[in-house]
Amino acid sequence: MIESIGSAFNGVLAVVLVLGACIFFHELGHFALAKLIGMKVEEFAIGFGRALWGFKRGETSYRINLIPLGGYVRIVGMEPGAEPDPRGFYAFARWKGAAVLLAGSVMNVVLAALAFIAVTVASGIAVFPGTQISITKVLPDTPSARAGIEAGDEIVAIDGINDSLLLTAAEPDGLAARAGLRRYDRIYEAGGDPVDLPHQLVGLMISARQEADTTEQPATEEQPARAGPSVEVEVARFGEDGTFETMETLALPVPPDFTASVPVDRAGPLLERTLGMTLAPIGPNESIAYISEHPEQPVKLTLLRDGRELDLTVVPSKEWARVPTTDEAGRMTAAHKAVGRIGVVLHGETRPASLPEALKHGVLRSVGAVVMTADWLFKMVKGEVAPQASGPVGIAAVTADQARIGWTAVASVAGLISANLAIINMLPFPPFDGFRIVLLVVEGVIRRRVNQKIEVGLTVTGVAILLGLFLVITFRDILNLVIFQTP
Numbered sequence: 001m002i003e004s005i006g007s008a009f010n011g012v013l014a015v016v017l018v019l020g021a022c023i024f025f026h027e028l029g030h031f032a033l034a035k036l037i038g039m040k041v042e043e044f045a046i047g048f049g050r051a052l053w054g055f056k057r058g059e060t061s062y063r064i065n066l067i068p069l070g071g072y073v074r075i076v077g078m079e080p081g082a083e084p085d086p087r088g089f090y091a092f093a094r095w096k097g098a099a100v101l102l103a104g105s106v107m108n109v110v111l112a113a114l115a116f117i118a119v120t121v122a123s124g125i126a127v128f129p130g131t132q133i134s135i136t137k138v139l140p141d142t143p144s145a146r147a148g149i150e151a152g153d154e155i156v157a158i159d160g161i162n163d164s165l166l167l168t169a170a171e172p173d174g175l176a177a178r179a180g181l182r183r184y185d186r187i188y189e190a191g192g193d194p195v196d197l198p199h200q201l202v203g204l205m206i207s208a209r210q211e212a213d214t215t216e217q218p219a220t221e222e223q224p225a226r227a228g229p230s231v232e233v234e235v236a237r238f239g240e241d242g243t244f245e246t247m248e249t250l251a252l253p254v255p256p257d258f259t260a261s262v263p264v265d266r267a268g269p270l271l272e273r274t275l276g277m278t279l280a281p282i283g284p285n286e287s288i289a290y291i292s293e294h295p296e297q298p299v300k301l302t303l304l305r306d307g308r309e310l311d312l313t314v315v316p317s318k319e320w321a322r323v324p325t326t327d328e329a330g331r332m333t334a335a336h337k338a339v340g341r342i343g344v345v346l347h348g349e350t351r352p353a354s355l356p357e358a359l360k361h362g363v364l365r366s367v368g369a370v371v372m373t374a375d376w377l378f379k380m381v382k383g384e385v386a387p388q389a390s391g392p393v394g395i396a397a398v399t400a401d402q403a404r405i406g407w408t409a410v411a412s413v414a415g416l417i418s419a420n421l422a423i424i425n426m427l428p429f430p431p432f433d434g435f436r437i438v439l440l441v442v443e444g445v446i447r448r449r450v451n452q453k454i455e456v457g458l459t460v461t462g463v464a465i466l467l468g469l470f471l472v473i474t475f476r477d478i479l480n481l482v483i484f485q486t487p
Helices: 002-037 094-123 143-147 175-179 198-215 264-275 284-292 355-382 392-405 407-424 433-446 452-484
Strands: 041-057 060-075 133-138 154-158 163-170 185-190 230-238 244-253 277-281 299-305 308-314 317-326 332-341 344-348
Touching: 002 041, 002 060, 002 094, 002 392, 002 407, 094 355, 094 407, 094 433, 133 143, 143 308, 154 284, 163 175, 163 198, 163 264, 175 244, 175 264, 185 198, 198 230, 198 264, 264 277, 284 332, 284 344, 355 407, 392 407, 392 452, 433 452
Parallel strands: none
Antiparallel strands: 041 060, 133 154, 133 344, 154 299, 163 185, 163 277, 185 230, 230 244, 299 308, 317 332
């Protein structure tokens, strides 16, 4: 009972801290730069509506308001129809006004970097390629707790599988090398299907061989024998230190003896022997993927505890989660799917990070999160990704769920949310900052302020549309929580 109350308290605290930090940093960016430039700031507020707490210092009032769905910085002369003021927003060059608007998103990127730096300092930097899967936490009243799994155990194999699809070596004359595979390539997709473990790749290769054997015509002088079947694979290429380099599409030949199915634990050795390559051990991602695919099915874990191996059987509980997939229109989406969960927190092999390394890692991750968000929005506009978003209810649910795992998980979520807000606030749609920047550009071209009625009309229309979307998204998030226990 006490543990449940503590978990609930941590969840609420995590939501307050994450959303509060994202809003505070964003508004702090506007506020600090406006003050630095010399603009008169009347109010700095977190939340909307009635004030719960506040004070006034100098010319600025500071408030925490009732509705915690955002915040604002009120600068003199910024609102349509406001009287001119020698220290008002429009008394300064428009590029300075645009900089003040942009500063909010910049500070969200800064918050993302700080969050990822903290995660790196706390968790270390992943060793590449890692050779350990440590269980750092066993959640109470879960399949793992009931099966006798303990924090500190290391996973050696799952159902006998101990190979991943990451190459650590490729023999120069082997089929893998001739197909273009090299050291530190990771096979992610085969025949258009995602693959995580060797048995999945082998299954697709066997299907390709059987299909070729069925349709192959005898060789004649007019029709010579065709080359053997192959499977198109998507490969992620990594450097010596584990940094991602590029994606490649390769044709992987299917060896002649791939004619019958093999046990899952023999697929890795079969690939190594026939293709001439060495595979890295499984990691946390592969372990999670395999367990996810086996809800309510017994899974044998080979564990290392106190230097000794032991086998424990666990039956993953069935839970709902969003899984990347392709819809009927061919767009990427994240549909709800039943997955297996055993209630553990897995951690790959890491090494301590120096402060310079943590700074670099945190900055790169924050920039990567911003680029990923921008790319996702661009693909959504192009129709390659199905429209989907989470509102405050969904974000709160995800944050609270991560609090069960630990505060490093919460910090990672905070970094992702903050990076998302940095891009979303730059959209040229009212009332986002990007819309106001577009107005400043237009005003700079026409050399006067946009007509007050037009600005107000566009802003009110934009707010109404966003409010409608907010209600729809919130209803959907609540419905998903009721049906699937996840947004």
